[in-house]
Amino acid sequence: PGDSAVLTVDTGKPGATIDPNIYGQFVEHLGRGVYEGIWVGPDSPIPNVRGIRSDVVAALSQVKVPVIRWPGGCFADGYHWRDGIGPATQRPAGINAAWDKSAETNAFGTHEYMDFLDQIGSKAFVSVNVGSGSVREADDWMRYMTAPADSQPGKERAANGHAAPWTVPFIGVGNESWGCGGNMTADTYATAFRHYAAFLRAYSGERAKLIAVGADTDDYEWTEKVMAQAMKWRPNPTPLAYNTERPLMWGLSLHFYSFAGNDWRNKGRNIGFGTDQWASALARAHLTDELIRRHAAIMDRYDPKKQVAIAVDEWGAWFDSEKDAPSQLYLESTLRDAVIAGMSLNIFNNHADRVRMANVAQMVNVIQSLVLTQGAKMVVTPTWHVFDLYKVHQNATMIPVDVQAPDYVEGAVRLPGLSVSASKDAAGALHLSIVNLDPAAARPVRIDLKGGAWRKASARTLTAATIDTRIRFEGADPFVPGPLPARLAQGQVALTLPSKSVTLVTVE
Ligand code: AHR
Structure with missing residues (x-):
């Protein structure tokens, strides 16, 4: 030794409560993340409840998943929610434009996502389409999900099998709007966010918390501009309609991936690597601490009371895929993933005063993964074991x-x-x-x-x-x-x- x-x-110097949502997950229509990984359909020989595979639900229930972000990712800004409701046979056959242009059957839509959440005991975090959608489309989706049963959207929802409104505590207002979500500048996004924020609300139940698109990695200028322009209400909006005491946004996201190579085109090997790539991947994971400190320092200037959370709503280990279909982003999990998960979650816990949401990318069969499937087979990954060990931190005092x-x-x-x-x-x-x-x-x-x-x-x-x-x-x-x-x-x-x-x- x-x-x-x-x-x-x-123990006499307690910090903030560790928000359970730091142990959140992210699932996207990408590769085998949804189809096969979660959804097999009610007629599948793979044991399922209403089409959702039971082995995956059992594994995820054990680690206490508090919240699941869906439907993307880059997929979200091309997703039109109406394609995913109604009788399965009448849903349009689409294309997964964000990823490998594969068929998108729309068999997994809003009702199936909510059923999946119920089966696991998780809360909803829905990313609405800002890039190719509209304020009206996003608001209609919120009405459909949350309006009372006797309203018109509630009646449509009931006709599709769910009379009671769902609770949608978190809304992601776009995804990576600086890139796949719209190629926007920070100024453009701040304007778009303000516009969406005026209309996005829950129509029953818990107040919906809006998460604005934040920076990629170390884009501090993005954080500066979005905080400066999009955090606050204008001084004198209709006071009865809005609670202007609270910031417009509940959270600001941060996306950060750990790889071993020099850049996105060379992310390093997933297996068969040496200690050099072990060290470089861990060095990148360690950078998470500096990123949070520096983004938080900017936020402190606009929001000294720390009302706006950092939501690290995509994080994880991402190496070059060694499989035939690289765009599916399937990686065989290794011990290094567990170490990166352990380091990252420690960093989030230690910043519990500002980090109040994190969503590992992703949950099943995509990049870091807690669960992998191969047809009817399923295994839990080293990352799953870390989430299982660390679940004791949820709701505890740092x-x-x-x-x-x-x-x-x-x-x-x-x-x-x-x-x-x-x-x-x-x-x-x-x-x-x-x-x-x-x-x-x-x-x-x-x-x-x-x-x-x-x-x-x-x-x-x-x-x-x-x-x-x-x-x-x-x-x-x-x-x-x-x-x-x-x-x-x-x-x-x-x-x-x-x-x-x-x-x-x-x-x-
Ligand atoms: O998690 C995979 C992809 O990474 C997401 O779709 C996107 O938001 C990010 O670039």
Whole structure:
């Protein structure tokens, strides 16, 4: 083992509540993400409930998915919601224009998405079409989903099988409007957002929270301009119609992907990579912290009360696809994905005062993935195991941790050797999630607990034989977290983290 690390946890200095929506997901009509991955149809031999596959629902229910963003992604700004309602046989056969121009049957539409949410126990986050749609189309969709049963849209919804209005707590106002969602400048988007915001609302139930399109990676100018122009109501709108005390937007998005190569055309290998590409991918994941700090610093100037959330509504590991259909964005998951997920979620937890939504890209069969399917077979990925370990952080209080640990150094890359976040749950238990980035060195760790009286400690850890150990559809799952010895004595916990691992320590 390498030199020891010391983590100091002061439970007397609690931070913000960790919003469960940080553990949100994203599903898009892309590759096998929806069709096969979620939707197999009611007549499929694959066990399903109303066409939605039961194995996938069972796996996702276990990790407590709070919210699911749909229908895209780039797909959202070409999606016309009316194509996806009504009798299945009468829905138009479309084309997935955003991706591989494959057939879009529209078999999975609004009703099927809402059914999927109900089966998993998740909330809705619908991205409306700004790029090729209209304010009217988006408002009509909100009416269709949320208006009371005795209204005209409610009657149409009832005729299609669902009388009661649905709750739509989150609306994404476009997606990547700086790119596939409309090629807009920040000024143009800010104007479009203000226009949509005047009309987008829920017609029953919970107030809908609007999420504006935010920056790609380090586009700080976008954040500056959208915050300056689109955050606030004009000084004197009709006061009875609007609650002008609150900003126009609930959240501002951030999209950021971790890859190992130099740029989007060279994202690095997904399997069969060496420690150089392990390190470069982890360096990029680590950048998430700086991105959030710098975007948040800009937001602080316009919104010192932190009313506007950062919604990292697309994040994940994205490498070059080694499969025949690269546009399907299917990747075999490896241990590196788990480490990137563990690091990213720790960063979101540690910024819980501003980050109140995050949606991993994506949920099934696309890029990072929590679940992979192959016909009737299904496996959970290393990322799924990280979400399962980390679910204890949902709704818990963030606790700051001072980390003294040797750096992980690989060639020109130098990174903090451990990524850590901690929280205290409602029952008083303390949870620390710790990622050891080093691909070769185990790390002895001492955790100094300040405040509280502690009786016992336990730990579970996820690792694998090699840095690119990958998921397989046959045989035992190599990523199931195993118990790790943790000794508690006199307010200190001692344990040794395996190399390349994600560990959850619980102290009660
Ligand atoms: O997640 C895949 C794609 O990445 C999304 O459709 C798009 O928003 C982003 O560029």
